[in-house]
Amino acid sequence: MEQQLVAVQHVSMYQLMQRAGDALFQALQLRWPSARHLWIFCGKGNNGGDGYVLARLAKLAGYNVEVVAFDEPPPGIPAEQARRDWLNAGGKCSGLHTLHGKPDLIIDALLGIGPSTPLRGELLAWIQFINRQAVPVLAVDIPSGLNADTGMPLGGAVHAAATLTFVALKCGLLTGLAADYTGDLYLSDLKNGAAGYCDIGGIHIMSYDRVAQSLFPRPRTAHKGDCGKVLLAGGGPGMPGAIRLAGEAALRTGAGLVKIFCHPENRQLVFSGRPELMFCHELAADTLCWPDVLVAGPGLGLDEWGQQQWQHLLSYHGKMVVDADALNWLAQEPQVRHNWVLTPHPGEAARLLQCTSADVQSDRFAAVQELQHRYGGVVLLKGFGTLISDGKQIAICTEGNPGMASGGMGDVLSGIIAALLAQGLPLYDAACCGALLHGKAANEIAKEHGERGMLASDLFFWLQKLANPQRYQHGKNADTNSQ
Template sequence: MNQSAPVITNICDSLPQYSWRTEQIRQMEQQLISAQNISMYQLMLRAGEALFKTVQQCWPQARHLWVFCGKGNNGGDGYVVARLARQAGYRVEVIAFDEPAPDIPAEQAKRDWLKAGGTCCGLSAVYGKPDLIIDALLGIGPSTPLRGELLAWIQFINRQNAPVLSVDIPSGLNADTGMPLGGAVHATATLTLVGLKCGLLTGQAADYTGHLYLSDLKDDAANYCDTGGIQVLNYAWVSSWLSPRKRTAHKGDCGKVLLVGGGPGMPGAIRLAGEASLRTGAGLVKVFCHPENRQLVLSGRPELMSCQDLTKLNLQWPDVLVVGPGLGMEEWGREQWQSVADFSGYRVIDADGLNWLACHPGTHKNSVLTPHPGEAARLLQCTVADVQTDRFATVQELQHRYGGVVLLKGAGTLIYDGRQMAICTEGNPGMASGGMGDVLSGIIAALLAQGLSLFDAACCGALLHGKAASEVAKVHGERGMLASDLFFWLQKLANPQRYQHGNNADTNTER
């Protein structure tokens, strides 16, 4: 085996800077072949070597492999790894779905597998239990629902009590949207090749991909440019947005935030949003809520100030307005929504603010909208299933209709401003509890108040929010996580120079 084969990068810990759609990946393959003066089959050999290294590194005790090969080049990768494993002394069984088309690299890969003494069988001939299954059935090609025999093969793989390594993407998962095409392989790990597919990071992908690895298949001679995809956010970027404060800074320099919400019976949401703004560094934070909630909202957090009414004078005070947390859809909420309609500064619209926006559509170019899929469906007058079918198309349509920056929450949060798009993969299922979205709204407002642009504030806010939840989960686990649990970590993470310099974030000390 070529000892100079590309290094496998574990992208669970350090994501690449960009992800791409399938048509871009295909262009990148051709660029790589041209730049390195190799054939498609030689690129396939590199893929097979990277896959075999993944087998050795992740399952060092495995000696019996089932390799499921499709008829396309994804199947060709499977034939290559099967041959390499057999030559290394592994027991390998190849289960072939149909024949590769003539004159494509997969056909050559199969010929080389057979020349090396390998054989192929059908699904009916498989018996026993392997140490590892390699899924090389489909790759990035399919975009329509699977039916019949292919779906039956995927279901067979999922029934086996053995780990699964998927080649490039779990078979049956849409590489552009992250949604299963009627069914998809539940992989233990996925080695994606050439570049990171955006469908691996959002939709339902997290339920199928398992541990995610990347091999770009380059060698040191690769010099082509592969930028221009969708940005993949990383906490390391926060330090470029949140530099240390000047020694002479005062609270007026750090921005003023006014939060409007907290209707009858709903004090919690606006309180969470307000404290999140404080913990993320806003200089002054006022809360306007229903009179019956004022004591509950302000007690225990004296740093929050109260706004008694939404007069024009009071609306001239803030740099940033948050509207929606706990606002309610009754008459009181409608009155407050109308009161802030002419606010001209930056605003964050969330929760019932989004519901009122759906009732009274209009463009808000100076706003960050933060819908979850249900709110997005109301804004677009469609179903949640429609939203999730293609989250990329959804966030683009929302921005087209309503302007500003749209942050579509969910597993693989998407941020789009009409020109650039980013994905945030921070966070965990523990965030599926009440109040988390209110905390995000407060974070973004504080960042806007401190001078970040709409897009940067949304990106940085998503990172801080998700990273704080990840840190909580490391200590306490996911189940039972409260939105207020994030506050301790928000302050640490909003000071990235201190957080990044310590071996242990709890020391929070600089070197």
């Protein structure tokens, strides 16, 4: 993509590097306006070259700049010219042993997007040294030591307060453990005006504006039968909450009719206080002919009752959302279907793939693709940087926050996706839209009340708002029945 940008804009790689250095200088002035003493750690590659450009600009502006060079750039690359220009401007390069005092800000320009194997030796020691300093860090393009494809640290990575990435967002900045290292994430595309080059190939970053295009206003003559019928099955002994949350989420996202099947001992708790939920007595053949979409799994359980219900549910061949314990039963008896959405968290994904959660997290993109290959349909892999794959394309949802680390959140997501499927969205679109609504609702709650103490049921108020984008985007008096 850098090469495409260079070709389209008729600039050299060094000119592009100068744009990057200028963007970094502007970023630090805006984010840390009082910072005057900088330590800039430069590696031998072009990421280090960005650091040298920044160092020269800051020195010319009167900053106290100390450049710590890990190694000299090899001849012929833009970083060599950037280093030479820094030295010609009166700068010098030092080692760790020459640093003194305490800087206002550290710039991490050690490594770029290239490394993919565990770091060792002196380079890892430098990263650890940076992390020991009690000052903020601005990472150049990506925190050094973070895998740009997976978002996992390569034995260690710089903990940045902010990261300014260039040209395009890298997949590894948006998933895995990236959030613990990137800090606030910013993008400078380095364009000078419009540039006709591609975005991230094959990866779609979901946005509310994008999914809102799928949530059309309803016809004025719409009735409940037009808005889809959802049946949810789960709620085994001692677990009434999951299926109730999923059912109410389906209602709040617009499903016309919602039925719940659960264990008899849970019926009073599941249906109390929400009369709009319909009761399903048994999973008989005529019952399974009723829904447009079936949700299997919330609170289903792994006991004999749960296994019996799972076998009944497998006789349904319409659109399904498979979650929670239904995924665990599926892992024991794998099969492929093309009309279901699977919504595993990393632990469930590990059981489906017969590996460990650490294996799943080490490369979430590979995991979601392998899950889709083995089980078909659409797979939504939960976690930071939720991934959705249908085998042909992958979407990533960056909405959400740590407040969602509480019981029932996944059940709410299943209900949302089911409601969207029931209203006619295709599997992939429903999964993408559902993940976005789910995460954005949680973010709206966090803005008002904070993250700690957020409950899954708190999302319902915002789900209804977000499921009506015409009203949400254009004001409370907007007519949702008109374009």
